[in-house]
Amino acid sequence: MSEQQVQETPSAAPAGLWKVSVSPHVKSNESVEKIMWTVFACLVPPLILSVFVFGIQVLFIAAVSVASCMAVEVISQKSLGREVTVRDGSAALTGMLIAFVVPPGVSPLLPVLAAIFAIYIGKHIMGGIGYNFFNPALLGRAFLLASFPVAMTSAWLQPIEPLAIFSYLSTADAVTTATPLAVLKDQGPEAFAQMFGEGASLYTSFFLGWRPGCIGETSGFLMVLGGAFLLYKRYITWHIPVSVLGTIAILTWIFGGQEYFGGDPLLAILSGGALLGAIYMATCYVTSPSNKKAQIAYGIGIGVLTVLIRLKGGYPEGICYAILLMNPLSTVLDGWFKQKRFALPQGAEK
């Protein structure tokens, strides 16, 4: 570059030309990379907790999932002749989230297959980061649910005693169980109360994460903590999580009990993947609307579909499909609920 010459002879006649570009010349410190790896970091504490709840094998599942997502990203981009952007962390985040939404007792082969489907078909065939309609991690989970329904709906593990994390190294020892929502759905509230307890102790164990479920979803506390950090960093806003959880709570309260207004809204939020979905999945930038009003409509849509699936559908858990169903509506919602233009006279817009 001729810049060098200019720097060496500052007072001489111009020896070369300086770089130019369009304003602004200063930019904020945020970057896609920073956002993705920060969200990734927020998911590490729930993973560590999960190791204590379900055993060391969940760490292996997560590692396999993250590694295979990153590998698939590199291979996809190379094969499609695109720039390799695996460093931006989006593939790693997808890998982590895939691990979070599979049961702790599944074969590590499953996340690998999910990674291939999520990253290659769900992301890169659609055009790469920014152009996918569906949340890749949830697409991976949906793929597994359709392809391996038995494993995906039965490989649940009973939480283990603290400090016994190595006892499940051989999965043969593992005690399989059912998830709280499945028990509630299939066996009724009495069986649920017998299995998971009642009242404060129930809420406490669910809030801390001592319950069966997918690898990353069990701890309400760590989900909320991570969400609060992302809110503080302004990486997410309250609009989507609050509207999703609020809708689930209200609708469960109204329709979720034996009679109207007899449901348990707190339990509805603490069970299943409601918190994980509302905070980490539904807020995915690419697949959610960008306008705040559209985000609230989107969140309400997810909430309604989640409760509908939980109460009336064939699955005990609904947020995964609820988000996937709302994903392609994002652009439509953005078009419906545009933000207000600065002093635009009525009828001035086309």
Add this chain to the structure above:
Amino acid sequence: MTTSFTFPKNTFSKGGVHPLECKELTAGKAIEVMPVPAELELVLTQHIGAPCTPNVAKKDELEEGAVIAEVTKGLGVPVHSPVAGKVKSIGTSTHPMQVSTPSITIVVDREASAAEYTKKEWQNEDPQVLLGKVRDAGIIGIGGAGFPTHVKLAPPKNMKIDTLVLNGAECEPYITADQRHMVEHPAEIIEGARIILRILGISHCIIGIESNKPDAIDALTKAASEHGDSACQIEVRSLEVKYPQGSEKQLIESVTGRKVPAYALPSAIGVVVQNVSTAKAIYDAVVFEKPLYEKVITVSGRGIERPANLLVKVGTKVQDVVDYLGGIRPGLKKIVLGGPMMGFAVSTLDIPITKTTSSILFLTEDEIDTSPHSACIRCGWCLDACPMGLEPKEVGIYVEANHAEETEPFGVFECFECGSCAYVCPAKRPLVQFVRLAKMKAKRNQ
């Protein structure tokens, strides 16, 4: 929505960003008179619009303040010689915003003494005469746009003006030229405001200043109470520090609560906006009949040896300023005329300062961002940052997909290119560039 006339907030309602201010480099430095270089190069497009036509010839001897180029078509103001000297050549030179433009080069007469101006009474002059003086002094919007001031001060007869807003926000990082003007010449600015009020035939003036300039707020508040007169009401308003506070529409909303409708001018809601430094220039033009040929500029950034606020003659070259301030430092990456948010990067030091140059920034690697951009991740941060409520991300996606001519529904023509969207974009997308492309294509299509 109804606009509030009674409870103006101290900031605008939508969007905005908080870039690093970096004003500490020059905020405390008094305006310093830079020695006149051997030659000045005056471009003939100081203002928006067609260039002026020279009325001097090669080898002509010039007085300081003599008119050297007149307006022959369109809107504009004359260009004056900043020095006594001799016309060396009439040719073309590099222009910060246009590629090249006609110019007059003057060799400075070292022997001549500086012109002297005497104070004149203006209080009883006819507003039209005052307006003529503003025009003849070659005054244009110093804030950056370069719109001829006498045109702005003569709004259409059917528009009823009731408020003058003086812009002292200076929201661009680094720049402190207006701040120093306000601190060092508060009385002149207030008198300038009174002249403008007389021209407009109104009595109410609000001066908006961002709260990061307490010295300027104090100075002007004091001057307003000392030099005001009972016929006019001049108030100083402290504004929230938020970019783009100094943008015309945003500033009007901040200080009056009124919103200028899209595609309209401030006069539509009874407001005229002038920069505080322009008010000072109007004072000089009317009280001393001194034309606008000097300019206070901020020279800053970590790439210049000695950052300063300089009073320079229009036509001084960037190279002369660099030499005067001790040269450039290693690590310099980019030279920007204007602020870092809206200024123009220039490729050469051989470029003359114009009436609209508010600063020259010498930015090093760690002050600017040169990382390549990636795909839009639809985070929507640009929507939150946009003070006009537009959708920059959509414009970018459309332009990249070669559908630039379809971007009008996203409001590209309302965009004033403040750069807030590109500032916050985590994918570092050049959204202002996309908008400019979109404007060009959409215009061509109409």
